[in-house]
Amino acid sequence: MERLITRLTAKYVIFTAAFAIRLALVAYGDYQDRTMVVKYTDIDYHVFTDAARFITEGESPYNRSTYRYTPLLAWMLTPNIHLSMMFGKILFIVCDVMSGLLIYRILRLRGLNSETARRVCALWLLNPLPMGVSSRGNAESILAALVLGTLLCMEARHLIWAAVLYGLSVHMKIYPITYALPIALALRTTRSEDIKRWRWRSFIGFTGSFLNRELFLFASVAGGVFCMLTALFFYMYGWEFLHETYLYHLTRRDIRHNFSPYFYMLYLTADSRWSQWLGLAAFLPQLILLLVASWAFHSDLPFCCFLHTAVFVSFNKVCTSQYFLWYLCLLPLIIPHLSLSVKQGVGLLILWFTGQGIWLGPAYFLEFEGYNTFLLIWLAGLLFLIINSFILIQIVTHYKPTRTPQRLKFE
Amino acid sequence: MTGNDENHCGLLKRLLESSRVSVEINKKGFHREAVTTVELSPDVLSGVRVLLVHRWPRGVYLDPYQLASLSDESDWRILLDSAIDLELPAHKTSGFVTYVYPTVDGPTPRLLKVTIPVHGRYHEPSYDGKTFTSVDIEAPELLLRTEKCTQLSIFEPHAVVDTPCTADNSSTCSWVKLQHQQVPLGASSPSSPVTFLGTSSPSSAHEHTRASC
Numbered sequence: 001m002e003r004l005i006t007r008l009t010a011k012y013v014i015f016t017a018a019f020a021i022r023l024a025l026v027a028y029g030d031y032q033d034r035t036m037v038v039k040y041t042d043i044d045y046h047v048f049t050d051a052a053r054f055i056t057e058g059e060s061p062y063n064r065s066t067y068r069y070t071p072l073l074a075w076m077l078t079p080n081i082h083l084s085m086m087f088g089k090i091l092f093i094v095c096d097v098m099s100g101l102l103i104y105r106i107l108r109l110r111g112l113n114s115e116t117a118r119r120v121c122a123l124w125l126l127n128p129l130p131m132g133v134s135s136r137g138n139a140e141s142i143l144a145a146l147v148l149g150t151l152l153c154m155e156a157r158h159l160i161w162a163a164v165l166y167g168l169s170v171h172m173k174i175y176p177i178t179y180a181l182p183i184a185l186a187l188r189t190t191r192s193e194d195i196k197r198w199r200w201r202s203f204i205g206f207t208g209s210f211l212n213r214e215l216f217l218f219a220s221v222a223g224g225v226f227c228m229l230t231a232l233f234f235y236m237y238g239w240e241f242l243h244e245t246y247l248y249h250l251t252r253r254d255i256r257h258n259f260s261p262y263f264y265m266l267y268l269t270a271d272s273r274w275s276q277w278l279g280l281a282a283f284l285p286q287l288i289l290l291l292v293a294s295w296a297f298h299s300d301l302p303f304c305c306f307l308h309t310a311v312f313v314s315f316n317k318v319c320t321s322q323y324f325l326w327y328l329c330l331l332p333l334i335i336p337h338l339s340l341s342v343k344q345g346v347g348l349l350i351l352w353f354t355g356q357g358i359w360l361g362p363a364y365f366l367e368f369e370g371y372n373t374f375l376l377i378w379l380a381g382l383l384f385l386i387i388n389s390f391i392l393i394q395i396v397t398h399y400k401p402t403r404t405p406q407r408l409k410f411e
Numbered sequence: 412m413t414g415n416d417e418n419h420c421g422l423l424k425r426l427l428e429s430s431r432v433s434v435e436i437n438k439k440g441f442h443r444e445a446v447t448t449v450e451l452s453p454d455v456l457s458g459v460r461v462l463l464v465h466r467w468p469r470g471v472y473l474d475p476y477q478l479a480s481l482s483d484e485s486d487w488r489i490l491l492d493s494a495i496d497l498e499l500p501a502h503k504t505s506g507f508v509t510y511v512y513p514t515v516d517g518p519t520p521r522l523l524k525v526t527i528p529v530h531g532r533y534h535e536p537s538y539d540g541k542t543f544t545s546v547d548i549e550a551p552e553l554l555l556r557t558e559k560c561t562q563l564s565i566f567e568p569h570a571v572v573d574t575p576c577t578a579d580n581s582s583t584c585s586w587v588k589l590q591h592q593q594v595p596l597g598a599s600s601p602s603s604p605v606t607f608l609g610t611s612s613p614s615s616a617h618e619h620t621r622a623s624c
Contacts, residue, residue, distance in 0.1 A: 043476075046476065050476075065494075065496075065497070066497065254498075255500065255533055256498075256533055267533065267536060268536045270500065270536075271535070365440075366440070366441075367440050367441050367442070368438075368439065368440040368441070368442065369439050369440050370439045370440040370441070372542045372543060
């Protein structure tokens with residue numbers, strides 16, 4: 001068994017195999033779409049392609065209703081129209097495998113040996129979830145590659161590249177903006193003194209530590225990339241671009257059932273005076289937890305980013321299974337440092353899947369059988385939130401920070 | 412020529428008198444199918460075109476993109492009278508009208524079946540303990556037309572309406588509308604109106620739930 005695993009995870013075998021399996025899935029998906037009633041390809045892929053078609057006709061991609069992404073994505077997928085419908089899917093699986101490669105490089109930089117690093121990478125490369133998501137035509141792998149690229153450049157101290165990739169990732173989806181706080185905390189000038197008592201001097205010293213060359217460089221490059229892209233697309237597509245890409249996601253109040261227990265509150269209070277305030281109030285638990293996580297763990301950036309995204313997704317007003325990929329791509333980075341046994345790890349995984357299963361039951365009965373299971377769905381959503389919180393607590397308490405021999409060299 | 416015209420008009424009149432249209436809603440939950448059946452009797456008239464006009468209530472919606480991909484695989488075409496927002500709850504929308512043109516590529520058969528996927532909207536939550544609400548879907552209006560009979564005024568009391576000739580909405584033609592809904596005999600299937608069970612939620616039991624969120 002041990003030798004089989006070693007053979008399977010030999011350096012080029014694993015990446016080639018990962019790509020080949022995904023390619024096969026794309027081919028199978030094409031076959032299923034053509035022959036069966038239930039389609040393999042996700043509806044989102046058709047939305048992207050329709051938007052790309054509008055672009056090739058010289059119009060705005062937002063003519064396609066429910067296209068709520070950056071125009072950059074539709075522009076990247078214009079070869080779907082000129083070359084082949086499969087181009088987008090190939091792009092997504094390439095980004096997917098590249099994410100695996102980035103995970104491998106980050107693990108190596110953090111001090112793991114090649115063998116262990118490849119085994120951990122296999123958790124992403126041979127994982128059916130990202131395989132399925134990318135081959136079905138969802139664009140999550142692009143963002144995973146951008147976020148992992150940012151983290152790799154931060155680990156290797158290539159700040160300008162990190163800032164460029166970070167600005168690009170925030171442009172594509174809003175959630176990486178939460179990484180700004182731990183990145184800022186990580187880049188500020190660290191002092192060896194402990195802040196034992198709050199005094200004005202230590203407070204000024206604290207704020208002053210943010211004013212250093214590296215942080216300034218990072219902020220201006222990332223901010224510059226983001227603003228340039230926003231200005232460009234605003235010039236091309238106007239307010240509709242701003243609304244669909246950003247404002248919609250910030251003010252989104254999805255009253256239809258999803259994993260988040262907030263859905264029921266939003267549904268019941270949709271027409272009340274307080275619905276705006278309730279929506280804003282729902283941000284508070286997320287915000288507080290993110291602040292605490294940033295302060296406690298900013299020294300280990302991949303772990304902090306993982307916690308950030310996991311908290312953000314779990315406590316969000318809308319939660320669908322697509323969002324899970326946002327933090328699952330960071331999980332391989334922290335697994336080597338968890339002191340959980342394999343049994344405990346698998347137990348947590350089963351618990352996580354059980355939570356989803358318990359939700360899917362009543363949701364199926366509501367949507368496809370017409371029973372009124374709203375209360376059950378809401379309870380299942382609460383249970384899932386509790387399970388997620390428990391898993392996160394287990395991860396935090398069993399985490400051993402890395403010794404980072406590389407970082408000592410820079411200091 | 413006039414004789415032939417009269418012949419065609421006479422046949423059209425007989426079609427109007429004995430043809431039947433009915434609708435059945437299949438499946439359960441929020442995603443259903445409206446199966447419309449048209450029986451042309453006593454005999455199909457060559458050159459006659461059929462148009463089904465569905466007036467949908469606000470509680471349901473059709474997915475234009477799903478319809479477009481279905482159109483590729485079937486022989487009917489559909490025209491919507493307004494843009495459809497797929498995500499709004501029922502009380503924030505109004506009903507809409509669709510025009511279905513069956514068998515666009517060939518002659519009209521005696522028995523027509525058109526299946527349209529229908530989706531339920533979320534409704535306003537209830538405050539009186541009701542856990543379900545009904546959405547009523549009526550059978551569509553059956554409109555007939557033939558090139559060979561142009562004096563449509565003779566078909567009183569069946570109304571004459573001007574509606575698009577085809578699904579691309581490029582021109583308008585005069586159609587004759589079947590005046591009343593025929594109820595099929597026998598107890599096999601319901602006709603009109605058909606109740607479609609939507610859902611809303613009981614709120615009285617959840618007043619405290621709302622507060623604790």
